[in-house]
Amino acid sequence: MNDEIKYPPIPMSQSHIASEFAKYVTGRWCYVHDYKRWFYLEGEEWKMDNKDAIKKIVVNFCNSAIYWPEAASLTTSEKRRITFYSYIGDILYLAKCHDKIATASEEIGLPPKKKDDRWRYPTSNPRARARTC
Numbered sequence: 001m002n003d004e005i006k007y008p009p010i011p012m013s014q015s016h017i018a019s020e021f022a023k024y025v026t027g028r029w030c031y032v033h034d035y036k037r038w039f040y041l042e043g044e045e046w047k048m049d050n051k052d053a054i055k056k057i058v059v060n061f062c063n064s065a066i067y068w069p070e071a072a073s074l075t076t077s078e079k080r081r082i083t084f085y086s087y088i089g090d091i092l093y094l095a096k097c098h099d100k101i102a103t104a105s106e107e108i109g110l111p112p113k114k115k116d117d118r119w120r121y122p123t124s125n126p127r128a129r130a131r132t133c
Contacts, residue, residue, distance in 0.1 A: 012070050012071055012078075012082070014087065014090050014091055015094060016070075017061075017062065017082070017091050018091045018092075018094035018095040018098065020061075021058060021061050021092075021095045022098035022100045023100065025057065026100045026101055027041070029041070029049075029054060029057075029101060030046070030102070030103045030108060031095075031101055031102050031103070032103055032105050033103070033104060034110075034113040035048070035110070035113055038054045038096070040053070040054075046108045046109065046110065055088075055092065058088055058091055058092050058095070059083075059088055061091075062082055062083055062087070062088050062091060063083055066079040066082055066083065
């Protein structure tokens with residue numbers, strides 16, 4: 001049974017905002033646990049987020065969350081807390097574990113990551129050198 005239906009998250013809690021963020025980015029962004037990286041969909045190809053664009057998206061999302069109807073009962077300090085970077089980091093951490101966007105490399109057409117490829121990620125640039133330990 002889906003736990004989110006049985007036990008819905010408390011409005012404006014970190015789990016609620018993370019769940020809403022996961023719904024917002026579903027189909028455009030995913031977190032690949034094999035690579036421990038965020039990937040975005042460009043055309044029909046998944047590309048790795050090398051510039052941490054996902055962080056800008058989650059910051060904007062949390063900044064807009066203070067205007068949601070559910071946030072009307074929050075105090076000014078509680079609204080301010082939602083926009084703190086530590087709070088936003090927690091939202092991103094919870095979102096990457098959400099079943100809507102968490103995935104394995106094979107599910108989006110990437111080669112599975114080998115255990116010895118600690119710092120190697122797929123790249124479209126043939127001149128790019130893989131960072132090794």
